[in-house]
Amino acid sequence: MSKVKLDQEEQAILDAFEAGEFKSVMTPARKKAAQAAAEETLKKDKRINIRLSGRDLVALQRRAAKEGVPYQTLVSSVLHKYVSGNLQDKMANK
16 A cells, blocks of 8 residues: 655644544534434435336446445436536546
């Protein structure tokens, strides 16, 4: 495993963190708000039906099995990443 090269400022931050100089600002109210936001984000309350080619469905199922998740979970994850901007279409940029 290669060691990451840190600049002087990054090293100072890392040293301060490792020395325990940072204190959490997570209040009970902020924690409750963050938990509520996370629960709302993860809630799956809508259904959709889509038609796929048999080849794509088999490929999705194989990929999901390789990842160790149900294929519908994989599809949901890919769609979520795409709409949130964390997954981009390489072909769209060409």
